[in-house]
Structures are given as structure tokens and as C-alpha cells.
Amino acid sequence: MELLGSKPTRFGFGDGLVELGERHSNIIVLGGDITGSVMTSLFRDKFPDRFFSIGIAEQNATTIATGLALSGKIPFFASYGAFCALRNADQLRISVAYNEANVKIGGGHSGISVGPDGATHQVLEEVAFLRTLPHMTLIVPADYEEAKKATVAMGEMVGPAYIRFGRSPVPLFTTPDTPFVLGKANVVREGTDVAIIANGALVWEAHLAAVELAKRGISARIVNVHTVKPFDFETVTAAARECGCIVTAEEHQVHAGLGGAVAECTAKNAPVPIEFVGVKDSFGGSGEPEELMVKFGLTWREIYASALVAMERRDTGSSGVRAIKDVPVYTA
Amino acid sequence: MTAETKRSLDFNDTTFSNERRAPEELAPIANEIRRDIIRMLVRAGSGHSGGPLGSADIFAALYFSGVMRYNPKDMTAPRDRFVLSAGHMAPVMYASLANAGCYPKQEQETLRKYDTRLQGHPGRDMHLPGIETSSGSLGQGISIAVGMAMADKLVDKNDRRVFTLTGDGELQEGSVWEAAMAASHFKLDNLCWLIDNNDCQIDGRVPDVMNVYPIDKKCEAFGFDTIVVNGHDHADLQRGFDHFLANQKNGSGKPTAIICQTFMGHGVSFMNDKFEWHGKPPSKDQAVAALEELSNY
Numbered sequence: 001m002e003l004l005g006s007k008p009t010r011f012g013f014g015d016g017l018v019e020l021g022e023r024h025s026n027i028i029v030l031g032g033d034i035t036g037s038v039m040t041s042l043f044r045d046k047f048p049d050r051f052f053s054i055g056i057a058e059q060n061a062t063t064i065a066t067g068l069a070l071s072g073k074i075p076f077f078a079s080y081g082a083f084c085a086l087r088n089a090d091q092l093r094i095s096v097a098y099n100e101a102n103v104k105i106g107g108g109h110s111g112i113s114v115g116p117d118g119a120t121h122q123v124l125e126e127v128a129f130l131r132t133l134p135h136m137t138l139i140v141p142a143d144y145e146e147a148k149k150a151t152v153a154m155g156e157m158v159g160p161a162y163i164r165f166g167r168s169p170v171p172l173f174t175t176p177d178t179p180f181v182l183g184k185a186n187v188v189r190e191g192t193d194v195a196i197i198a199n200g201a202l203v204w205e206a207h208l209a210a211v212e213l214a215k216r217g218i219s220a221r222i223v224n225v226h227t228v229k230p231f232d233f234e235t236v237t238a239a240a241r242e243c244g245c246i247v248t249a250e251e252h253q254v255h256a257g258l259g260g261a262v263a264e265c266t267a268k269n270a271p272v273p274i275e276f277v278g279v280k281d282s283f284g285g286s287g288e289p290e291e292l293m294v295k296f297g298l299t300w301r302e303i304y305a306s307a308l309v310a311m312e313r314r315d316t317g318s319s320g321v322r323a324i325k326d327v328p329v330y331t332a
Numbered sequence: 333m334t335a336e337t338k339r340s341l342d343f344n345d346t347t348f349s350n351e352r353r354a355p356e357e358l359a360p361i362a363n364e365i366r367r368d369i370i371r372m373l374v375r376a377g378s379g380h381s382g383g384p385l386g387s388a389d390i391f392a393a394l395y396f397s398g399v400m401r402y403n404p405k406d407m408t409a410p411r412d413r414f415v416l417s418a419g420h421m422a423p424v425m426y427a428s429l430a431n432a433g434c435y436p437k438q439e440q441e442t443l444r445k446y447d448t449r450l451q452g453h454p455g456r457d458m459h460l461p462g463i464e465t466s467s468g469s470l471g472q473g474i475s476i477a478v479g480m481a482m483a484d485k486l487v488d489k490n491d492r493r494v495f496t497l498t499g500d501g502e503l504q505e506g507s508v509w510e511a512a513m514a515a516s517h518f519k520l521d522n523l524c525w526l527i528d529n530n531d532c533q534i535d536g537r538v539p540d541v542m543n544v545y546p547i548d549k550k551c552e553a554f555g556f557d558t559i560v561v562n563g564h565d566h567a568d569l570q571r572g573f574d575h576f577l578a579n580q581k582n583g584s585g586k587p588t589a590i591i592c593q594t595f596m597g598h599g600v601s602f603m604n605d606k607f608e609w610h611g612k613p614p615s616k617d618q619a620v621a622a623l624e625e626l627s628n629y
Contacts, residue, residue, distance in 0.1 A: 060510035067479020
């Protein structure tokens with residue numbers, strides 16, 4: 001993996017939408033007042049006839065999108081994830097998912113890297129909710145290019161879909177040629193000693209951790225699970241069986257997000273020790289994104305340390321069941 | 333109990349065309365819809381009696397006066413659409429669709445049963461012809477209808493009509509007013525919002541649970557051409573629909589709200605205007621009594 005630059009994933013969403021608009025005349029975009037922030041403004045400026053401003057009314061926008069979808073349109077509605085995944089949770093459940101309506105949601109300002117706006121706007125819980133909804137596709141892209149490809153892919157599939165993207169610039173390391181298939185996790189680094197299963201901005205941090213681990217002779221595999229749902233059970237199971245221990249890493253609560261999905265998968269298919277890197281049952285706060293990533297333990301250092309713990313648990317007890325003195329009991 | 337009253341519990345095969353029909357011809361259809369509601373609910377052993385019975389006249393006018401244009405033999409063809417926002421009133425929609433010939437009348441006996449197309453609240457995944465959307469979480473249907481009306485008027489630019497029905501207790505859901513705001517903002521004169529104003533909800537009279545009045549002034553303030561009608565008087569209901577048709581025809585840019593004043597459980601005297609009948613079915617004896625009364629209607 002090579003660092004190619006730095007760009008917010010929301011730019012990928014905005015550019016992907018414009019590409020979709022050029023390809024398909026039935027793409028409609030609904031605005032929720034923060035169009036410049038979630039980059040739907042790009043589509044609005046290019047296709048004003050296919051853009052409708054709904055105002056600050058996320059429940060209504062979600063259900064209007066359903067009405068449009070049931071009329072053969074492909075509506076995208078984007079806002080901050082706090083408002084377009086959770087405030088409208090009931091609408092997503094009944095009107096969108098139960099109807100299997102072809103509604104697409106773009107959830108911005110995800111994770112604590114939102115920065116100064118603070119906890120109210122730093123959504124850390126929506127992956128947990130969205131991945132329990134039947135029929136829902138849920139994508140957490142790692143960088144600008146992946147976000148752009150994912151946006152186009154979700155527009156061209158049939159069924160409800162949600163894409164999670166962020167506000168602040170994050171490392172760019174994939175190219176337009178990097179493969180992207182919905183539902184198919186990318187093994188972005190081969191390895192056999194420990195599997196780091198990550199998505200979003202934490203994929204790059206996983207890379208940094210793997211580089212440091214390699215200096216100690218540890219071979220880390222990195223799996224980018226950009227599609228949390230449908231979940232790629234095969235790739236994750238193979239990683240568990242071939243590496244014997246796992247670290248999950250995500251900019252989300254450690255509960256019920258990517259780590260939860262990996263735990264559900266491996267509990268059934270290949271019970272191996274797992275260490276979870278993520279926000280540990282707390283709300284975010286104001287600060288610069290880099291400061292917050294350090295404060296909440298979302299850097300390569302935590303992934304690196306967790307990899308050592310995961311390997312120790314694997315090596316000390318066959319499945320991590322036997323007590324290990326130096327490892328505290330997992331509580332959160 | 334006579335053999336005839338026992339037989340009245342059975343569904344019959346009579347259906348009605350959806351051609352243009354005069355108001356005075358609608359009462360017998362409403363009566364048959366009410367009878368089917370009773371027949372369905374007594375078999376189901378659960379479900380909502382009051383709202384469906386009370387709104388049967390509105391549904392007869394909607395499905396059988398010609399105001400809503402559809403082909404009962406092909407409910408996927410281009411058509412006017414109806415979204416039941418108050419999903420718990422499903423039995424009256426199911427009975428209307430059956431009496432229009434959208435699906436076999438006998439199938440009404442499966443209401444709320446395992447694997448039925450007649451789910452307790454409408455489920456689009458069961459593919460019952462004429463069910464445009466799942467509903468049951470109050471306040472959402474009207475927003476879906478707004479989205480449909482936007483697709484018709486602003487995107488496809490056709491002359492189709494979208495109807496939606498909410499309850500009056502449902503107006504307590506804030507998102508209803510988000511939808512209302514959007515309907516007038518987008519000048520959706522192709523949208524007709526029917527409000528079943530029976531003044532009852534599960535916990536009691538609407539103003540006691542949470543006051544929603546004055547409904548007409550609220551609708552007007554939200555930009556609707558608002559008309560209040562007697563929801564059991566077919567001539568008056570027709571007056572409401574004529575208002576809507578004129579709005580659409582003249583391109584008034586105003587969505588229409590028809591506030592239909594009804595009595596919950598109307599047509600069955602022991603249920604009439606009693607909020608206790610919001611969410612329960614009749615017993616077999618009550619059903620026989622109700623059908624007897626409805627046959628003398």
C-alpha cells in the first residue's frame with residue numbers, strides 16, 4: 001500500500017453521485033440543508049431538475065425517497081449519519097427496508113474524526129443499527145476512490161443501501177483500478193500471523209501497524225471489509241483459520257459494528273481470539289481529528305498492541321479460553 | 333339464529349366495478365365493505381374494528397366513484413395510487429380491493445393468518461394487488477404519498493393522482509406535518525389527503541390524549557386547500573373529491589385536504605362512536621348481530 005494523497009471520503013460520495021447522474025436519468029437527489037457539507041451540492045449544481053431540497057426534515061426526506069423509489073426513481077438522500085441513520089431509524093426500518101424500496105442513503109460526518117463539532121455530530125452507533133436491517137446493504141469505504149466506486153455501485157444495485165463517509169481528509173491509497181465488488185472484502189495485504197480486519201479510515205492505520213509488526217518479523221494480513229452487509233463470511237473465515245487470531249479496527253463503537261460482525265462470523269466458523277479496536281462505549285468530543293483519534297485509541301498503535309495481545313492469546317490458549325494473566329477480562 | 337344469519341358470515345362473490353358512479357349508488361357498496369370487515373375480523377380473532385367500519389364510506393367513494401383510476405385486473409399498470417398511512421385500518425382497504433375484484437373475495441378469510449397476503453398491517457412483501465406500500469408505523473404513509481406525487485408531477489410530469497389517508501390521532505406524529513409542509517412547498521395539486529376524523533384513538537378521545545384541533549386551520553396554515561365533509565354522506569364526500577379534481581385540473585398548485593368527519597364503528601350501533609372498539613374484533617355473537625344490522629342498513 002502506498003500513500004497517494006489525502007482527501008475526505010465525502011468528496012468521493014459527491015463525485016460518485018455526479019457520475020451516477022450522468023449515467024442514469026432516474027437518479028434523484030434529496031437535500032437536507034447541509035448539501036455543501038455532504039457534497040450533494042455537486043449533483044444539485046449539475047442536475048438542478050433532479051434535485052429537491054427537503055429542508056431539515058430527515059424523517060420526511062427518507063419517506064419521500066421511498067415514494068420516489070416506489071415510482072421507479074433511484075433517490076439518494078444524504079445528511080449527517082446521526083440524522084439520516086438514527087433520527088429516521090423507524091422510517092429506514094418500515095418504509096425503506098421492509099418495503100425493499102430502492103432508496104440510497106449517504107451518511108456523512110461519521111466517526112469522531114468529525115472533529116470540533118463534538119459528540120452530537122460524531123455518529124458512532126449507526127453501523128450497529130443498520131446491519132440488523134433485513135435487505136439493507138451497508139458500505140464503509142476506506143478512502144476517496146473507494147467511496148466514489150461504492151457510491152456508483154450502490155446506485156446501480158437494486159435495493160436499500162447506505163454509505164458511511166467522513167468529514168476530514170483521510171489517506172488516499174487506492175486507485176481507480178483497485179478492484180471493488182460490493183459484498184467482497186479486499187485482502188489488501190497478505191499475512192499469516194495475525195489478521196487485521198478493518199474498514200473506513202482504520203484500514204490505513206492497519207497498514208501502518210502491519211509495517212511496524214513486520215519489523216518484528218510478524219506477518220499481518222489486512223482485510224478491508226468495505227461492505228459490512230452483506231458480510232463476506234468466506235474471506236473473514238479464511239483469515240481466521242489461516243492466521244488464528246484477529247484484530248478488528250473501526251471508527252465506531254466496539255459494540256455491534258464491524259467487530260461484532262466479525263465475532264458473529266468467527267464464533268460460528270472459526271472461534272479464534274479477537275481484539276477489538278474502536279471507541280469503547282463512550283461519546284466523542286470536540287478537538288482536532290488527529291487529537292481525537294489518539295484520545296479514543298483509533299491509531300496504528302492500538303492495532304499494533306492488539307495484534308500482540310491477540311497472538312499471545314492464541315499461543316497461550318488454543319482458543320483464548322484459558323486464563324491469561326496479563327490480559328484483563330474483556331468488558332467493553 | 334336463522335340459517336340466513338349464519339350464512340351471512342360467509343363471503344360472497346359479488347364485486348363492483350370501479351366505473352364512475354353517482355353518490356347514491358355508493359351506500360350499498362360501503363355496506364358490503366362493512367360486512368366483509370366484520371366477516372374478516374371475526375375469523376381473525378384480532379384486529380381493528382372501529383376505524384375500518386367508520387371509514388367504509390370514504391373507501392367506497394375512493395375506490396368506486398371513479399375518482400381513483402385503476403384496473404382491478406392489473407394493479408401494476410399505470411394507475412392512480414392510494415397509500416394507507418393509518419396501516420391498522422388495513423381491513424377496510426382489503427375489503428375495498430376484494431370488492432373491486434383485485435383479488436378473490438374468499439381470500440379475505442385469511443386476514444392475519446400464517447403466510448397470508450392480508451397481513452395485520454399492510455406488507456408490500458406479500459404482493460397483494462393494490463398494496464402500494466407497507467405501513468403501520470404512523471405518520472409515514474403521507475410522506476410516501478408526497479414522494480409519489482413528486483415523482484408524478486415534478487419528474488414524470490404525468491396527470492396521475494395520489495391519495496393518502498391518515499387518522500386524526502395520527503396527526504400527533506410530527507412527521508405528518510413535515511410531509512404537509514413539503515406537499516404545499518412542491519405545489520402538489522395531484523395529492524389528496526383524506527383525514528378520518530372520528531375523534532377516537534386507543535386511549536380515548538383525541539383531544540384528551542393529545543389535542544390536534546383545529547385540524548382545518550392547521551391544514552390551511554400548511555398550504556392545503558382544506559374542506560370539511562360528513563364522512564358518511566356520499567354527496568358530501570363527492571363534493572370533497574370534486575374540490576380535489578378541480579385543484580388538479582386547474583393547476584391550482586395546492587394540495588387538497590379532505591377532513592372526513594366520521595363515527596368510529598359506524599353502521600354497527602353497539603360500536604358507534606366508542607373508542608373501545610379501536611383495536612378489537614367482534615365475538616361471533618357480536619358479528620352475527622352486526623351483520624344482521626348491516627343487512628337492514
